[in-house]
Amino acid sequence: MIEASPTLIDIHEGRVRLKKLLGYRALASAVILFATAYFFYMPAPSSQRPLFITIALTFLLFTGLEWSLIRSRVSFSIQVFAQFAFDMLLVLGLVVLTGGIQSPFVFLFGLIIIAAGTQSHVLIVLLISIMACMCYLAAIYGFSLWQSLPISSSETLHILLQTSALFLVGGVMAAIARRHASLQQESRQAVRQHRRLRELHEQVVSTMQEGVVILDEALHIQDCNPSAYRLLAINHSLSWITLREIADVPDALIDFFDFSKNQTFQCEWKTASGACLVTAAALPGHDPSAHWLLTLVDISDVRKLERKLAEQDKLAAMGRMVAMLAHEIRNPLQTIGQSVELMRTVVKNKQEDIQRILTEEIHRLNRLVSDMLDYVQPLTPEPIPVLCSELIGSSVVQVDMKGAYGVTWRCDLDSLTVDPDHFRLVLDNLLRNAVEASSRPNTVEITLGLANGTGGACWELSVADQGGGIAEEMKGSLFEPFATGRTSGIGLGLATVWQVCQMNDWYVNVEMLEDGSKFIIRGDVKFVEPREVVSG
Numbered sequence: 001m002i003e004a005s006p007t008l009i010d011i012h013e014g015r016v017r018l019k020k021l022l023g024y025r026a027l028a029s030a031v032i033l034f035a036t037a038y039f040f041y042m043p044a045p046s047s048q049r050p051l052f053i054t055i056a057l058t059f060l061l062f063t064g065l066e067w068s069l070i071r072s073r074v075s076f077s078i079q080v081f082a083q084f085a086f087d088m089l090l091v092l093g094l095v096v097l098t099g100g101i102q103s104p105f106v107f108l109f110g111l112i113i114i115a116a117g118t119q120s121h122v123l124i125v126l127l128i129s130i131m132a133c134m135c136y137l138a139a140i141y142g143f144s145l146w147q148s149l150p151i152s153s154s155e156t157l158h159i160l161l162q163t164s165a166l167f168l169v170g171g172v173m174a175a176i177a178r179r180h181a182s183l184q185q186e187s188r189q190a191v192r193q194h195r196r197l198r199e200l201h202e203q204v205v206s207t208m209q210e211g212v213v214i215l216d217e218a219l220h221i222q223d224c225n226p227s228a229y230r231l232l233a234i235n236h237s238l239s240w241i242t243l244r245e246i247a248d249v250p251d252a253l254i255d256f257f258d259f260s261k262n263q264t265f266q267c268e269w270k271t272a273s274g275a276c277l278v279t280a281a282a283l284p285g286h287d288p289s290a291h292w293l294l295t296l297v298d299i300s301d302v303r304k305l306e307r308k309l310a311e312q313d314k315l316a317a318m319g320r321m322v323a324m325l326a327h328e329i330r331n332p333l334q335t336i337g338q339s340v341e342l343m344r345t346v347v348k349n350k351q352e353d354i355q356r357i358l359t360e361e362i363h364r365l366n367r368l369v370s371d372m373l374d375y376v377q378p379l380t381p382e383p384i385p386v387l388c389s390e391l392i393g394s395s396v397v398q399v400d401m402k403g404a405y406g407v408t409w410r411c412d413l414d415s416l417t418v419d420p421d422h423f424r425l426v427l428d429n430l431l432r433n434a435v436e437a438s439s440r441p442n443t444v445e446i447t448l449g450l451a452n453g454t455g456g457a458c459w460e461l462s463v464a465d466q467g468g469g470i471a472e473e474m475k476g477s478l479f480e481p482f483a484t485g486r487t488s489g490i491g492l493g494l495a496t497v498w499q500v501c502q503m504n505d506w507y508v509n510v511e512m513l514e515d516g517s518k519f520i521i522r523g524d525v526k527f528v529e530p531r532e533v534v535s536g
Helices: 006-041 049-070 076-097 107-117 122-147 153-207 226-232 251-258 300-343 348-376 388-399 420-437 472-477 493-503
Strands: 211-215 221-224 264-271 274-282 292-298 384-387 408-413 415-418 445-453 456-465 507-512 517-524 530-535
Touching: 006 049, 006 076, 006 107, 049 076, 076 107, 076 122, 107 122, 107 153, 122 153, 211 226, 226 292, 251 264, 251 274, 274 300, 300 348, 384 388, 384 420, 388 408, 388 420, 388 445, 415 420, 420 456, 420 493, 420 517, 493 507, 493 517
Parallel strands: 408 445
Antiparallel strands: 211 221, 211 292, 264 274, 274 292, 384 415, 408 530, 445 456, 456 517, 507 517
């Protein structure tokens, strides 16, 4: 909204004050004229009645002139002085017509001075005070000359005291007007400063790239800036709608408003215009119409840059992978080639050992290629409802076909809405690492159940082993590509786990146990049914 300039505002306020002053004066003058007509016009001689009518008509003429001045460009001070000057002349005529020094309207001179003091102009008050004394003296001596009545010494003293009283009233009202003018000036400066700050605040909020949304206690949107409309991809007004009615609102954000007792919360909000980081905070105070503050920061470019850097890292990793694969594949191929040549010369009972060696080396080559394909393949989650026990059971069978490791597992859930291929990819890699680290039977345990996360209930998958734990030098680079503490493999298993979890918004962590380690995967619950424990 465009604010008017201070000059126009001052002119408008001045006109309003002049209209009010004119209205009050007209009302007071009407009462005085009515009293004059009732007490003085009727008893007055017929020769004096035209003078009363002349004063009344002059009052109407002055009122019309003052009203026209309000619409003009004449300054406020001149118009105020003109109104009180006209009043002074009318009072002068009334005093002359109603008895001079004995007139009951003499007090009106002091009343006009007091009224002038309310207008906060010291010079006007002083000028009106001087004019009141002059008009008072002119009225007294004018009546004396008109009626040819001499002024006695007692009346002279009375006139002197009355004039002094008028000057005293003028001085007091001038001091009050001076103080009032100072306070009014400070008030106007404060109002202007507040207006400038408000305009600056509106300009800053309007030009901010970050979105700002104000919510009440019921999550109705009370106000927001243009960036919020853009980030939320909304074209219509947000007034009188709730946050719940906006599409794709994160469930964790709604849960924070409904259940959390924390003062702040932060999460990522994927909207139609991109991705933004939303921060919710409780506003101080107890205003029910401004209870929550949401700030939205566009992180679409950050996410694009992260994806681009990830692609570049992946390309660099693929270069290192090719070099490592060439080195890793060469040894099994040499072993296979030597074994094929030996098959022709060794006796039959030794051929079974050679066949076993060939099978192991082929299996090793297959694992190297599988790890590479798992890491470089594009990951696009396609969650569907799946049976949890079947996923775990099939993974255990694939990794431990002969049951040599005695993997134990426990499933407290019936079904989940996840990408089954990605879930299996994570579980297979963690399980394979666990059985290789802890080769003794019955030392690997898988658990799937419910847990409490930061945004509410979530599912939790854990794979624990008793393989002695993770070496200290490996803890900082555990999920990086090609980081491995074993002679076999190229270190892509846990890197693949990390990559899949990031794409599916799953949380991954590792805990050190007394005699091993436990990998933990958590994800938001979209569909889950508790059931009787299934284990194997």
